[in-house]
Amino acid sequence: MANNSTPSTQNNSDEIDLGKLFQLIGRGFNAVFNFILKVFLYVKKNIFILMGLVVVGLAIGIALNRIISKKLKSEIIVKPQLESKNYLYDVIGEIKANLKAKDTLFFKGIGIEKIDFNGLDIEINRVLQEGGSENDIKYLELLQSFENTDAIADIVRAELQNKSSFNHRITIYYKNAEFGKVFTEKILEYINTNNYFNVLLEVYRNNATYRIEENQALLKQVDEIISNYTNNLASKNSEVTNERIILDNQEQVNIADIFQYKTGLIRDIEAKKLELIENKETLSVVNLGQPQVVQKSFFGKNIVLIPLLLILLFFAISILKYLNRRSMSIS
Template sequence: MKNQNSSDEIDLGQLFQLIGKGFDSLFKFILRVFVYLKRNIFILIGLAAIGFAVGYGLNQIVTKRQKTDVIVKPQLESKNYLYDVIDEIQANIDAKDSSFFESIGIEEVDFAGLEITVNRVIEEGTSDRDMQYLELLQSFENTDAIADIVRAELENKSSFNHRITFYYKNKELGIQFAKKVMEYINSSTYFDEVLMISRNNARGRIEQNELLLDQVDKIITNYTNNLASRNNAVSSERIILDNQEQVNIADLFEYKNLLIRDIEIKKLELAEQTEPISIINFGKSHEVQKSFFGKNLVLIPSILIVVFLFVSFLVYLNQKSKTLIL
């Protein structure tokens, strides 16, 4: 037992010695860093000052990029067309194909810093998985595969808008470029024809629904008048038409509401479906905001200081390697 207790005391003593050595090594490391910074403080301050000066000069010389954001909504399954035509335009920008842009009405193009991108606008609080699910449901929006409540949820809360971003350095030419490109995107003859047919169908649907709505109103009015002329309590909630089956009055009111709602939806379609890619908002030109470490005033001093520290570390390793060899 005495031997076991003495062994435990020795083990604990060694443990405390290791902990003490660890703290001592840490303290020495911090002290060495402090001494290193103290010796080179003027060099570091000088590098930072030089970096700030160079960064400021570059900011004055280099032309900053501008951008314009255009929020759009594809109509009639034209989303794939939108992405394809944007890729086509970007490919011609990369190739600096002036003849292509002349063919779409852009006589002068400044390719310096010119870029066009497109991405989906995701609402706050909506994950990518939710958006994929909503897009899947949207493919059935013109069928009876989903309930009216789900369709309403898609129309009201799920945004399938897209953001087209134009980057450029020449503000005047960039704005003109963005307008001409949007005109080119909406110049598809195929979608123009499809839109015309869709709008004609919507107008015809509205006319037919209005005729049916007028007939339903007449039936309900005649039923009400007959009730008032008889001056007695309602014995049945059904209307017996001439040589027809009985019709539930509640079903008539529900049918009327459905007709009204369908008319409203078709009128919204006529208002929205004016172009293959509806422009919701054509933003103003503004400067591209870089991240904090992407700005020259911060980036260049940081690079100079990091390079100096790296060189100092290599010198230190070289000195240590010589002592080890000796």
């Protein structure tokens, strides 16, 4: 008999526990519903006050937007040359520190006589390139074909120099468009007045010019060889065997190698001409942006922020009044 009564007792206790659980859930829903209903009734009761606060806040926000001058900015995309990235960040940090200190002597030294520090600031960050990781993987796969060759050292050196010279964005904030333009020009001039890098640039440019002249002289000789070979081939007066030519009784030279050598000379001349263009200054300006208005976030605009603050202040005062009444009833 004892064994038969045990399961029924367990079932009854389970049914009681489930019933209590459903009652608790129902009470929870009722509490939430009552809270929402009270909030709705409170908002309904004070709807005209809230609407008035919104209208007043909008009016104040519009007035402030007209009174307060808009902040402007210029974004300059630059490329540091000759591994001058660290110097670029240091000099921008120096300028930023002098702006915070409002050091007029420093700015007079770089040619800015009258400076308005109101809203003036400068920042720098690297311009990120999309798809960089995928391109890096493809490039590493390509480098494997040059393994254990003399060309790998030059390729790696050039690539490391390129990777360390990403484009960077200098952002200058100001309030007066005319002054901002002058300030930007003077800052770029100051950055490019580093004596160390200017001397290096001069050496680089001289080397590149000399390399171009030498390559052009070699290219002229190669063109003469190819021209003579073509003329002799047409007249059939030269010893030609398997597309090879004999120069001044020396060993035979493959004509394909001569054309390949000519192509290499042309590419080297093109590369050096690009170096002459890029290495004019320590900091090459890729894009000198025009003044533009600083766009604030949605909640950072006065026309939205002030009405929101007034409504929050109203609710805060109401909560304090409610807590005060409750404390008075308890005491």
